[in-house]
Amino acid sequence: MTSVKEFRVERAATPDELGRGRFVFTDAYSIFDWGRMPDAIPEKGRSLCAMGAHNFSLLEAEGIPTHYRGVVADGSVTDLEDADDAPREMAIDLAQVPDLPVEDGAYDYGAFHVDAGDNYLIPLEIVFRNSVPEGSSLRSRRDPEAVSLDAAEWPDESVELSEPVVEFSTKFEEQDRYLTRKEADAIAGRATLDELATLAREVNRVVTERAEEVGLTHEDGKIECLYHDGEVRVADVVGTFDENRFSYDGHELSKEVLRQYHKRTQSEWVAAVGEAKGEAAEGGKTDWRALCEPDPEPLAQDVIATASDLYTAGANAYLGRELFDAPDLNSAVAAAGALE
Template sequence: MTSVKEFRVEREPTATTLGRGAFVFTDDYSVFDWGKMPDEIPDKGASLCSMGAFNFELLADEGVPTHYRGVVSEARSASDGRAVEPRDDPESGEVVPLAEAAEPPTEMAIDLTQVPELPHEGRAYDYEAFHAAAGDNYLVPLEIVFRNSVPVGSSLRSRTDPADHGLDFAEWPEGVVQLEEPIVEFSTKFEESDRYLDREEADRIAGLADIDELEGVAREVNRVVTERAAEADLVHEDGKIECLYVDGEVRVADVVGTFDENRFTFHGQQVSKEFVRQYHKRTQPEWVEAVEAAKAEAKDRDVADWKSLCEEAPEPLADEVVRAARDLYAAGTNAYVGRELFDAPSLEDAVAAVRDL
């Protein structure tokens, strides 16, 4: 289980075969690695599921292998009232392409790979043990991050210099830097606090998966999402993917190109989870600062569990913020998929409401 979606396992994976299951998307949200926050955003789960399914189907059209099998739709009836047999065997309906779903789906059917335990002592993680258990069918323990711009406040500015990326600046400019070529980075996936890696360490952590292939897949995903976003008048700023490795092949896993995994803007306004993150920074700075302090203390003490060191907890959002967030997710999804899946205002009106908060 993750903080915002759950697994339903129908067939366990083995060392040589993929399993089958589904993601069950909830209306929970998470910011700053906190996990489940104290409130929910209505229709958020269906928005993420729909947008992710749409992108997986775009990737299939481009020949990019993924673990996606379809969305789980309520079982339909024939014209004479007889029940229609599911074309697959999930527990709660039939597996169909997004266009055939009767309602915005909240379940996505996927192939499952192995995810071994990652042993650790403090902040020292044993990737050799992970790969010994994984064999050649596993979820790559990396997140591959791609950036089309470098905004003010990006961690990239504090970790690297422009010259590290072939940029012709002596130092980072004050404004947003738009990149002609995306920057691709690697970070840890299963560690208690994510950390960025140099290419050599990322290659070691990836195991049998080829680091160049992982980068190439990330660049292709970024291209597909960026082009589709532009058609919806959205700007795709950055995002990430996860991958599985099986039968000598890298396949895209988890969920791709949603408002949680990626950062989009509409006429300069955030249309992504970043809006909620920035709202917390403005309205609950004590909690945000406590989270940062707890992470720093955990690093200094060489312990993995930073959350137990945090002295503050987040407060629920105001009702008007929850409504605005719901409309932003729903309207953004409608615009991105080019279909009125949700009863929602126009994206322009949803963005205006968020801007006024």
């Protein structure tokens, strides 16, 4: 389900009932769909858990249904506000996650939904964008006019959107791919794309408003959802520095910092990843990693420390609470900028 969160089942979901489980947020990180990278980022997991819990509370206050039940402190499920220390575990409701069969390089979503019934994790990611930075893949999929920009061509610089753009991509495939509305509708099963898009826009609104309150800019993000007995709920985790892109005073404040650092310092590995994905797609293969010969190199200790400070200082700012022993946000962002 995810490469950097561990998943624990307390009571399995059934065709009719939601189960119970927990996310354990590790300090691992993943970029470019690689899976776990060689290093751990201290306190990263706790910062994401705290931010996710805070956002779920904001969503529930707005009447937006979610799978969130609380954080785990001293072995018990409680509210984030009642936890004295930064939590690492989040209690959640569970939907079924049927196998997604692959035959001759094609994914069989029909078989997935036969097993899914009325209780399943929807095999889509719903992506929302408030801005389109230079290099965004959206530029290759849509013309500027399609996203209400008064321009015949995309400008070189990042552009702010007057209304968020919502797109759909795959969730369980080895290589994420963006989908047409027709493709996404077939993959969604009983859930409707209109309801999923509405939920994504509402989550985007709540996270964007919170970011603005604390001086951050919310650039884009995604949600995942479950379907149970006719209701769609927000699942996984939302509004963290891994799922979303934030910036502060024009500087990136998210996992994007690590992506860009690897592009600068391990460009051969990044290029090899792209080539392996392309080769796998052309050959109808799903395991692109087997085609990628080099592995990523570990980070220097000062880079790991800088990344840790960025996650924890950013979380403190977003939460409005000194939950982590971290430098102030200005210092953390300045240190990250020095890596460029």
